[in-house]
Amino acid sequence: MSGRLAGLWGGLALTSGVALTATSGWLIVRASERPVILTLLTAIVGVRAFGMARPFFRHLERLRSHDTALGDLAEARTSVYAGLIPLTPARLGRRSRSAVLTGVVDDLTDVVEAHVRVRVPLLSALVAAAFTTLLTGLLDPAAALVVLVWVGLVAVVARAGLGLERSAQESLGAARAEVGRAAELVARHTAELRAIGAEGDVLARLDRAHDDLGSALRRQSRGRALVTGGVLALTGLATLAMARVALDADVSPGVMALLVVVPAALADALLPLADAVRAQARAEQSERRVHALLDQAPAVAATGTGRPVSTSPHLRLEGMGAGWVDGCEDVRGVDLDLPPGRRVGIVGSNGSGKSTTLAVLARALDPQSGRFLVDGLDATDLDLDAVRDLVAVVDDKPHVFAADLRANLLLARPDASDEDLVAAITSAGLGSWLDDLPDGLETRLGAGGRGISGGERARLALARAVLSQRPVVLLDEPVAHLDHPTAVAVMSDVGAALAGRTVVVVSHRDEGLDALDEILDLTPSR
Numbered sequence: 001m002s003g004r005l006a007g008l009w010g011g012l013a014l015t016s017g018v019a020l021t022a023t024s025g026w027l028i029v030r031a032s033e034r035p036v037i038l039t040l041l042t043a044i045v046g047v048r049a050f051g052m053a054r055p056f057f058r059h060l061e062r063l064r065s066h067d068t069a070l071g072d073l074a075e076a077r078t079s080v081y082a083g084l085i086p087l088t089p090a091r092l093g094r095r096s097r098s099a100v101l102t103g104v105v106d107d108l109t110d111v112v113e114a115h116v117r118v119r120v121p122l123l124s125a126l127v128a129a130a131f132t133t134l135l136t137g138l139l140d141p142a143a144a145l146v147v148l149v150w151v152g153l154v155a156v157v158a159r160a161g162l163g164l165e166r167s168a169q170e171s172l173g174a175a176r177a178e179v180g181r182a183a184e185l186v187a188r189h190t191a192e193l194r195a196i197g198a199e200g201d202v203l204a205r206l207d208r209a210h211d212d213l214g215s216a217l218r219r220q221s222r223g224r225a226l227v228t229g230g231v232l233a234l235t236g237l238a239t240l241a242m243a244r245v246a247l248d249a250d251v252s253p254g255v256m257a258l259l260v261v262v263p264a265a266l267a268d269a270l271l272p273l274a275d276a277v278r279a280q281a282r283a284e285q286s287e288r289r290v291h292a293l294l295d296q297a298p299a300v301a302a303t304g305t306g307r308p309v310s311t312s313p314h315l316r317l318e319g320m321g322a323g324w325v326d327g328c329e330d331v332r333g334v335d336l337d338l339p340p341g342r343r344v345g346i347v348g349s350n351g352s353g354k355s356t357t358l359a360v361l362a363r364a365l366d367p368q369s370g371r372f373l374v375d376g377l378d379a380t381d382l383d384l385d386a387v388r389d390l391v392a393v394v395d396d397k398p399h400v401f402a403a404d405l406r407a408n409l410l411l412a413r414p415d416a417s418d419e420d421l422v423a424a425i426t427s428a429g430l431g432s433w434l435d436d437l438p439d440g441l442e443t444r445l446g447a448g449g450r451g452i453s454g455g456e457r458a459r460l461a462l463a464r465a466v467l468s469q470r471p472v473v474l475l476d477e478p479v480a481h482l483d484h485p486t487a488v489a490v491m492s493d494v495g496a497a498l499a500g501r502t503v504v505v506v507s508h509r510d511e512g513l514d515a516l517d518e519i520l521d522l523t524p525s526r
C-alpha cells in the first residue's frame with residue numbers, strides 16, 4: 001500500500017494540471033473569437049476549479065508521501081537493527097560499529113526514499129497519462145494514439161536511462177571509497193610517505209581514483225541527460241504530431257488548441273522520471289549492500305536451551321581454536337581454566353589471537369575446534385543471551401556518549417540508583433574527579449560536553465563494568481593509550497574495583513600483570 005495513495009493524489013494533481021492547461025488553451029482561442037460571454041462560463045469555472053484542485057491534491061500527496069516515508073523508514077530501521085544484532089561484532093569486519101551503522105542508515109534512507117521518489121512519480125505519471133489518453137480519445141482517437149505512442153517511447157527512454165544509472169552506481173561506490181582511502185593516506189601519513197619516497201605513488205593513486213570517480217559521474221550524468229533530453233525531445237515531436245492530428249480532425253479551433261497544448265502539459269508529469277530513475281538505481285545499489293551485510297550467517301549458534309546458568313560460573317577453554325572466517329582459525333589450542341574469582345592476563349605478539357580468545361569468552365564467536373565450557377556444559381548448549389549476560393567487556397576505546405555522566409553509566413545497569421553510580425565511580429578511582437565536576441552526575445560528557453582524558457575514559461569504562469555486576473569481566477588493552485603512572489594506577493583500581501570477580505585482561509603492557517593469578521602467552525612457538 002505504501003506510496004500508492006500518494007501516487008493517486010499526485011496523479012490527480014497532475015491530471016488537474018493537464019486539464020487546467022487544456023481548458024485554458026481552449027478558453028484563450030475561443031475568447032479570441034469574441035463569443036457570447038455565457039458560452040465561456042463553463043470553461044472559466046473549469047479553469048478556476050482545476051487551478052484550485054492542483055495544489056489541493058499536491059498537498060494531499062505531500063502529506064501522504066511524508067507519512068509513508070517516515071513510517072517505512074522506522075519499520076526498515078527496526079528490522080535491520082534486529083538483523084544486525086546476531087551479526088555483531090564478528091560479521092561486521094574490522095570497521096568501527098559506528099561506521100557500519102552510519103553506512104546502514106544511509107543505505108536504508110536511500111531504499112526507503114525510493115518508495116516515495118520512485119513509486120509516487122511513476123504512479124502519478126500513469127494516472128495523468130491514463131486521463132490524458134481518455135480525454136484526447138474522446139475528442140479524437142488519433143490524438144489518443146499519439147499520447148500512447150509518446151508515453152510508450154518515454155518509458156523506453158527511461159528504461160535506457162536506468163541502465164546507464166545502474167552501471168554508474170556500481171562504479172561510483174567503489175570510486176568514492178578509493179578516493180577516500182587514498183586521500184586519507186595522503187592526509188594522515190604525509191611525513192612517513194615522504195620518508196620512504198612513496199609520496200609520488202600515492203598521489204598518482206589519488207589522481208587515478210579521481211579519474212575513475214569522474215568517469216563514473218559522467219556516465220551517471222549521461223543517464224539523467226538521456227531521460228530529461230529524451231522526454232523534452234519526444235514532447236516536441238508529440239506536439240508536432242498532435243498539431244497534425246488536430247489540423248486533420250474535424251474540430252473547432254478551441255479544441256485544436258486544447259489538443260496541441262496537451263503534450264506540454266503532460267510533460268510536467270514525465271520530467272520527474274529523471275529523478276525517479278536515479279533514485280531507483282541508487283536504492284538498488286544500497287539494497288544490495290544491506291543484503292550483503294544481513295545475509296551473513298551469525299558467528300554464534302543460538303541453538304542452546306534455557307538451562308539455568310549459575311551466577312558465579314566456572315569458565316573453561318579446552319584446546320579452543322577460533323577464527324573470524326569459517327574454516328580458518330586465527331588462534332588454536334588454547335587451554336584456560338577460569339574458576340570464579342580467578343584473574344588471568346593474556347599476552348602475546350600482535351595477531352596472536354588475544355582479542356579472538358576474548359570474543360569466544362564473550363560468546364561473540366564460537367570455537368571452530370575444542371570447547372568453551374560454562375560450569376562443565378558446552379556454551380553452545382546454553383542460552384546465548386544467558387551466557388552473554390555473565391560477561392562485561394571493556395575494550396581499549398570505550399565510547400563516551402554525548403550525554404550526562406549519569407546516562408553514560410546507566411547503560412551498564414539501567415535500574416541503578418545514584419548511590420550505586422557514585423559507589424561505582426569511586427571504586428573505579430574517579431571519586432575526586434566526580435567531586436570536581438560542576439554539575440556532578442548531570443555533567444555533560446562527550447561531543448559538546450566536558451572533555452575527558454584517556455585515564456578518565458578507561459576508568460569510566462571500569463565503573464560501567466563494576467556497575468553491571470556481571471561475574472566475569474574481560475578487559476581488552478585497558479591501559480593501551482595511557483602513560484606509565486596512569487596505567488599503573490588504573491590497573492591497581494581494576495584489581496580493587498573488581499575484587500571477587502573473574503577477570504581476564506589482554507595487554508601488551510606489564511603494568512599490573514604481576515598482581516594476576518596467571519599469565520597466558522599466546523605467542524606462537526616457532
Ligand SMILES: Nc1ncnc2c1ncn2[C@@H]1O[C@H](COP(=O)(O)OP(=O)(O)OP(=O)(O)O)[C@@H](O)[C@H]1O
Nearest residue numbers: 090093094324330349350351352353354355356357
Ligand atoms: N572483528 C574481526 N573481524 C575479522 N577479523 C578479525 C577481527 N578481529 C581480529 N581479526 C583477525 O584475527 C586475527 C587475530 O587477531 P586478534 O585481534 O585476535 O589478535 P591480537 O593478539 O589481539 O592482536 P593485537 O595485539 O594486534 O590486538 C588477525 O588476523 C585479525 O586480522
